[in-house]
Amino acid sequence: MAVIPRHLYLHVPFCVRRCSYCDFAVTVAPHPPGRDWIEAVAAELARVARERELEPPWRLDTVYCGGGTPSLLGAEAMGWLRERLSALVYWEGSAEWTCEANPESFTPAVAAGWAAAGVNRISLGAQTFDGAALRWMGRRHGPAGPAAAGAAARSAGIANVSIDLIFGLPGRLERDWAADLRQAIELTPEHISLYGLTAEAATPLGRRVREGREELAGEAEYAAEYLVAVERLEMAGYVAYEVSNFARPGMESRHNQAYWDGRPYLGLGSGAHSFLPPERWWNVRDWPDYLARLQSGGEFVAGRERRDAEAAGLERLWLGLRQRAGLDAGELNAAQSALAAEWQAGGWARRVGSRIRLTPEGWLRLDALAVALASA
Numbered sequence: 001m002a003v004i005p006r007h008l009y010l011h012v013p014f015c016v017r018r019c020s021y022c023d024f025a026v027t028v029a030p031h032p033p034g035r036d037w038i039e040a041v042a043a044e045l046a047r048v049a050r051e052r053e054l055e056p057p058w059r060l061d062t063v064y065c066g067g068g069t070p071s072l073l074g075a076e077a078m079g080w081l082r083e084r085l086s087a088l089v090y091w092e093g094s095a096e097w098t099c100e101a102n103p104e105s106f107t108p109a110v111a112a113g114w115a116a117a118g119v120n121r122i123s124l125g126a127q128t129f130d131g132a133a134l135r136w137m138g139r140r141h142g143p144a145g146p147a148a149a150g151a152a153a154r155s156a157g158i159a160n161v162s163i164d165l166i167f168g169l170p171g172r173l174e175r176d177w178a179a180d181l182r183q184a185i186e187l188t189p190e191h192i193s194l195y196g197l198t199a200e201a202a203t204p205l206g207r208r209v210r211e212g213r214e215e216l217a218g219e220a221e222y223a224a225e226y227l228v229a230v231e232r233l234e235m236a237g238y239v240a241y242e243v244s245n246f247a248r249p250g251m252e253s254r255h256n257q258a259y260w261d262g263r264p265y266l267g268l269g270s271g272a273h274s275f276l277p278p279e280r281w282w283n284v285r286d287w288p289d290y291l292a293r294l295q296s297g298g299e300f301v302a303g304r305e306r307r308d309a310e311a312a313g314l315e316r317l318w319l320g321l322r323q324r325a326g327l328d329a330g331e332l333n334a335a336q337s338a339l340a341a342e343w344q345a346g347g348w349a350r351r352v353g354s355r356i357r358l359t360p361e362g363w364l365r366l367d368a369l370a371v372a373l374a375s376a
């Protein structure tokens with residue numbers, strides 16, 4: 001029987017310009033071809049449904065439009081998208097429908113149009129409230145942008161707002177991280193996501209770091225900022241339910257939870273990933289290439305893999321450790337239990353009932369701990 005994916009990701013690849021640190025599948029397009037994009041993802045969905053023998057229409061539990069900058073598509077886009085996909089998939093009001101938005105293009109008109117289409121959760125790319133740091137990043141909004149965008153969402157009736165923040169900026173910027181956390185909390189979002197800055201090789205930032213023209217925060221500063229964030233956010237009533245994600249109780253991201261629980265999902269658009277057990281696949285990253293392949297009936301998938309038992313085991317441990325729920329201690333072998341006891345003694349993990357849960361100090365070492373546990 002076909003595995004039915006209840007979670008849909010749609011990648012909107014367009015941005016007005018590329019931020020200095022961005023390594024996502026992005027095409028610079030100030031006036032994006034929204035209709036072409038909708039037709040492309042609809043065509044991809046139809047092909048996947050045919051190839052995987054998914055019987056339409058099937059119900060979705062979560063829909064996530066990420067990017068890129070979905071808010072560049074304008075006020076009508078989400079209504080058109082929903083309508084265009086409706087022969088194949090549908091989702092009800094109880095479903096979580098998240099759209100990412102950048103403050104400068106998430107206007108009251110866009111908010112109203114999206115709310116009318118059924119969007120009920122917004123993820124705002126705030127990153128910082130420091131004007132100089134925003135300019136350094138190449139962001140187009142100013143420090144007041146997130147407040148205006150959040151107000152637009154709420155006035156339109158979108159009651160679930162998430163804010164993204166980046167930590168680990170170069171020390172020379174003198175960005176006040178505590179002030180950023182305070183300002184984010186003052187906006188009373190339901191959810192906050194943290195991203196540690198990394199210098200990916202192919203980005204302008206990566207080049208500057210390679211050439212010695214820029215220096216990221218050191219390991220100690222990076223760790224200190226993360227730990228301060230966990231402390232301040234928890235004091236403000238946000239639960240650290242995953243290594244990078246904090247939510248008011250009951251406001252966790254249902255879409256991301258599906259990824260962390262290993263549930264099947266479909267990803268549509270350039271660079272999107274999909275998982276229908278036991279197979280994963282991912283699309284070509286370049287939007288013009290993806291579109292041309294799709295329009296000509298060609299292959300738009302860039303790669304596929306079937307995980308072996310070892311890879312699946314490592315992933316299960318890694319996904320468990322990154323969540324507050326942690327791992328079931330009863331499932332660990334003797335060597336793994338001994339390792340977990342060492343972590344507890346070192347302050348990297350806690351035993352909560354039958355579960356082993358990483359502490360924030362443990363989360364700073366997540367990848368290394370997951371590998372060590374998988375090898376034990």
Ligand code: SF4
Binds near residue numbers: 014015017022023102
């Ligand atoms: S807005 Fe987001 S997706 Fe677009 S370039 Fe900047 S970081 Fe990348």
